[in-house]
Amino acid sequence: MSGAPPMSGQVCEHCGVPLVSAEGHAFCAACILRSTSLAGLDRIGPYIIDSPLGEGGMGEVFLAFHEATGRAVALKVPAVGGGSQRASLLKRFAQEARMLSLLDHPGILPIYEVGEFQDRPWFAMKLAEGGTLADRLQETGAQPPRKAAEMLATVASAVQYAHDHGILHRDLKPHNILLDEKGQPMLGDFGLARPARASAELSHTLAVLGTPGYAAPEVSQGRTPSPAADIFSLGAILYHLLAGRPPFKGDSVTQVLELVAHGRAVPLTHYGVPLDLWRICRKSLEPELEDRYASAAALERDLRAWLDGRGVSVRPLSPLVRLSRLIRRNPLVTALILTTAFAIIASLGSMLISMKRVQQADTVQLQADQQVSAEHRHLERLGHVRLLLDSHRAGHRREALDLLQAEWTFRPSELLRSLAIRALAHGDFVTEGPLNEKTGIFAKPQRHRRAFAPASGRSATVGGSHDRELRIMDRSGGTEAVFQLEDSVTALQWNQAGNELAVGCLAKNTYLWKVGDASAVSHVHGRESAAIAFAWHSDQRLIACQTEEGALHLWDLERREDLVMQRCGVPVNHPPRWDAAGAQILWSDVDNNPCRIAVILPAGVRMLRPVGAEGHRESFCTLDLDARLGRVTWVTDEGARLWDLKTGAHRLVIAKYGTEWMGARFLSDGLQSCGWSSGLRSLDGVALSAGRHLAAEGGQAPYVGAVLLDAAAEPPGWLALLERPANRFLLTHPNTTRPVKVLAQKDPFSIALTPDARLAATSSFQERSIQLWSLSSTSPPRHLPVQEAGCNLAFAPDGLTLAVVGRHLVTLWNTSSGQCVLTLAATDPFHMATWSPDGRLLAVQTATRTRLHRVHDGAVIAELPNPSLEPGSRPVALAFDKQESLLGEQREDGSVILWNLNTIQRELLLLGMDWPVNEGR
Amino acid sequence: MNAHFATTRWSLVRSASLSPEPRREALSELYTLYWRPICDYLRRMGISESEVEDVAQDFFIGFFESQSLDRADSEHGRFRAYLVGALRHHVQKLRRKASAQKRGGGNVALPLDALDQSAPHEADHARLFDLEWAQTMMAHSMARLESETSEQGMDAAQTSALIHGDATIPQREIAARLGISVTAMKTRVFRLRRRFREILREEVSRTVANAVELEGEMAYLSEILGGPVA
Structure with a gap:
């Protein structure tokens, strides 16, 4: 017996009543009596309502307790307004209750009691204490394959049971699968369910036709659902269980529905899921009803077989099956091919019949079928590759290259090679195993308000209203720049030298400030969430960015866009960093385990995108490369720019005078420009290295109004110029003040010199004639009888061939014989051509694209893509380096794409793809 | 504190007056349930702290041995009311005894003045x-x-x-x-x-x-x- 008094001496802070003590602690008797009293609680029927559990498609669900027994239930009450839909909603609700009460299966959520309260029906169901499968997937991501298979087998068994009772679920998805306290799945929410053979009347009154991404394509299209639709949804759930994401994910419902209609899901094997499970899943997700499992039981059988280690019924599809499916899915596209195929078959058939060899005709027909089937599979895969390459998501590069490699063994082609070059131009992330994607998202990222650069002594400070003002101060505390950003600053990081600053803001944009800039330049737009941390790569051209949602983006400072992104679950306040070799990004996950991701950079391509540098197409080349010194120059609306490929530094070196035409070329030492108004100007190597700049000025004697067109490399170097007002071509040496030779071309338009300055070619914009001039003699020029006016001329490096680019044709001429040796045609207008230094390739630019042609027979080796995700702007100039296989393409938006063909060739060889420059000779 | 009671009910309390075994059990249970209220009641009645427990125990023993339980009929109201009555009676008895001893010279220290005035x-x-x-x-x-x-x-x-x-x-x-x-x-x-x-x-x-x-x-x-x- 205890001697302690029941009064503790303390007073309840809520009601002021003295506390009672029990077992050493005190409690308020009045409060306990109030909280344990059942008086005043909300009730529906015999149930006491505790709290809402959620809202379904058609009503509220409460946690409720049976007053007498204390049993916890999920009590569903429909949310019915007084509108016109009231009757239909009540009907659906009553139907759901009726459906559920018909079904008695451990995998189906049982219904306990049905009733009516204040004119509203209700029913009490078993309480799923484990929540929904959707919640579970959200919390834990992909499930281990065995667990996923076991779970889905249980659900499939329940679905089969419902089907056996003539009931379709019609809205199977993770939200409608509930888990009991042991995690066992139970099928719920039969709100859309109806008897398999009931009239379609009810469905017409429903606005909902399943859930996009889980509903079978035929359901989304409004066709009458069948058990096969539920099997499709089971496949989608299985996929989600195994991959941790739904099979069809797009930016819009339309996009999702399109992916569903074509059955385009990323193979589960990419997530490390066993092949047989992927086959089971794929068979359930077939777009056509008849290709899916015949019943949920069949699906369950295969899952159990897999779990027991036995063989599954799904096997790889035969080409014939693939063909038949392709035809069903793409009737219009296949019609053409089939017509051709059938024509062949028919003609072969009639021939054979006439020879009374009917049996052989069957064989031929089968072979033709197989050929058409293989053809379709090939085209379908190429379509898939294009789809993959339309985004910069991690893994897409690898998947595209795998597919292309496989297709190459089927049929090598220029198209495959071009797609491979496009894939190689992508960046990628590679992980060794699955990443822990829990981000600890509830943690609040630290806001960076100040960043200090030890190397330069600079500091950046955030201030102003809403933290949008950024002030850069130098070592002495003086203000170097102040500017406003679009939104609050979320991340700040100096580069190692302390002369460039990466800035992230809440509006999901990133900016870069460089010494000398008055403001920060906007770089990457349209990310899904704001950057909260940056890690500069040691080469100063790349920054790894971490976003609020735990994704990693690889920001290419030259391109001013992301190369690749992946959701990695990088936790807030665990910023990523580069490894010592600069090949991997490292971080710690929420559980402090080390994580790493290898970075694959684009191969054989660089894209240089200066800010606000637009350019226009001219009749001469406005781009020049010097691979030896690692420099590129090109002319934009402001003037000639110079980009140092080694340091990434770039600037305007020679300004235009007004809106004049201007050309620029590298000389053996320095840079030469010539403008319509500014005339001939140059900066030597020393001046370039010292960072000198020529301001805009007009009236440079003596070549006022001359446009730099072409230059020969041989010392002392030659310049071919168009002189105004005489409007004539003339030749001179760089840095001289007088013309050396005048070429009397009527209506002069284009000019070219051989590198050894032995020959010049000129064209007129009026006449269909090219004139070929020998510079060592005074003899009259030879005429080349072209079919259309030449808008661009280019001599081969050996000077023996001249490429004449007309609007519709490109013709190659032997400069000795004056004979046309090759003609190339294209569907869009030609613009410019340039020769590779070895003279074996001719790169040709049209209004929209650039192709590489083998010179000896004109065959296309590859087409060069736009490596950027920005919509392609028109190409304006094209130039090969004179020594190396480096090809530059200038675009209207002021960017330059540099292709290193040696690197591309090497990468293609690693993929088993050739580079047939010499073939067919 | 032993908080478990098997079948203690009013009926058992009544039966406790009939046979010795359940009687002891009932006593123990009533001790547990009413010990503290009785002690506090006695304190308020002016019984000194050193004597409260002895007085309470005397009351319990007297309550049981004097066949009081036989009179605690279920038909006549709540047991608790009956118990309070018996307790009041017990204190009055003590007072009278103390008063007599004061007159006759006893040694129970019961401050009757304080009891009468401040209670x-x-x-x-x-x-x-x-x-x-x-x-x-x-x-x-x-x-x-x-x-x-x-x-x-x-x-x-x-x-x-x-x-x-x-x-x-x-x-x-x-x-x-x-x-x-x-x-x-x-x-x-x-x-x-x-x-x-x-x-x-x-x-x-x-x-x-x-x-x-x-x-x-x-x-x-x-x-x-x-x-x-x-």
């Missing part, structure tokens, strides 16, 4: 006795519940926090500690509160004769403790 009115004594009885009921019930929940891995503070309407420890936190979902936690809370009411009814029912009286006692308990009016 509350008789009705207040009864009400305070009832309040202490009610608090004892609550403390016993809570102790029983805590003993049950400790088997489910919950400590007394958690049980108290959950059963209390305005908990200082959030349910989500306790759910996380116990490794169960919030929904499961809510279910547990509902059941805990329900179980508490059951235990409380059981405790009170031990001192009443019939269902009607039980409801009356429950209502009275709530009223005297400041709980909701049923």
